[in-house]
Amino acid sequence: MKASAAGVAPGDSVNSGKSRILIIDDDKRFCRLVADYLAPMSYEILMAHTGPDGAAKAIAESWAAVILDVMLPGMDGFEVLKQIRKSSDVPVLMLTARGDEADRIVGLEIGADDYLPKTFSSRELLARLRAVTRRRSRLLTQEEEREPAITVGPMAIDPNTRTAACGDRCLDLTPVEFDLLLSLARAKGRIKSREQLLDEIRDRNYDVFDRSIDVHISALRKKLGDDAKDPRFIKTIRSAGYMLVA
Numbered sequence: 001m002k003a004s005a006a007g008v009a010p011g012d013s014v015n016s017g018k019s020r021i022l023i024i025d026d027d028k029r030f031c032r033l034v035a036d037y038l039a040p041m042s043y044e045i046l047m048a049h050t051g052p053d054g055a056a057k058a059i060a061e062s063w064a065a066v067i068l069d070v071m072l073p074g075m076d077g078f079e080v081l082k083q084i085r086k087s088s089d090v091p092v093l094m095l096t097a098r099g100d101e102a103d104r105i106v107g108l109e110i111g112a113d114d115y116l117p118k119t120f121s122s123r124e125l126l127a128r129l130r131a132v133t134r135r136r137s138r139l140l141t142q143e144e145e146r147e148p149a150i151t152v153g154p155m156a157i158d159p160n161t162r163t164a165a166c167g168d169r170c171l172d173l174t175p176v177e178f179d180l181l182l183s184l185a186r187a188k189g190r191i192k193s194r195e196q197l198l199d200e201i202r203d204r205n206y207d208v209f210d211r212s213i214d215v216h217i218s219a220l221r222k223k224l225g226d227d228a229k230d231p232r233f234i235k236t237i238r239s240a241g242y243m244l245v246a
Contacts, residue, residue: 022067024068025049026069031049037122050075052075059083065132068081068095078110082110089136091132093115093116093132097118114131150188155224155233157182184197184244185244188245194241217242
């Protein structure tokens with residue numbers, strides 16, 4: 001591949017706005033060519049030239065992706081990948097001069113995100129690198145957006161799957177009932193007025209009005225096996241609203 005600009009030398013400080021890429025390859029000239037090509041694309045490139053050094057750097061620091069050769073001195077790329085996967089899910093793009101199908105299968109099975117023979121074009125490398133980092137970014141975003149399940153006594157409410165259970169019994173709830181239970185669970189131990197409950201579920205476009213909240217709460221209590229006069233779960237607070245007993 002052809003170099004197009006000066007790369008970033010190993011050990012340079014992190015540049016703001018640049019994605020840090022670690023290349024683990026004993027071919028120093030090849031590493032420089034890759035660095036020269038990627039540096040103008042807002043990547044900061046650092047290098048390691050032995051298996052043990054590469055594994056240590058990959059684990060010790062934060063990277064947008066790792067470009068990993070199979071043939072390395074001290075420890076081959078497969079063993080480096082195994083070491084990385086013990087503590088990091090950083091995207092790893094593996095390279096091989098041999099291009100054997102067996103190598104590709106082994107690399108993917110032990111945790112490589114993609115695989116390229118060293119005959120790749122610079123544009124293909126960039127496209128594959130962007131693809132693995134995009135996938136990683138989407139996964140991180142999804143994980144951040146996932147709300148953990150809420151447990152209240154024997155009840156477990158999962159906002160992501162919109163399921164609820166009481167002990168070992170799954171609750172067959174209507175959409176309105178689930179959203180009311182979720183709203184109360186998020187505020188467990190605190191009073192929620194009818195107006196607050198209505199506001200929180202209004203965006204679902206349900207046919208719900210102020211006093212109908214009472215009807216849905218009554219139905220929810222029946223499915224929970226709860227008694228309004230002696231509640232285990234949903235307590236009525238006179239002239240105020242409802243509260244899920246913590």
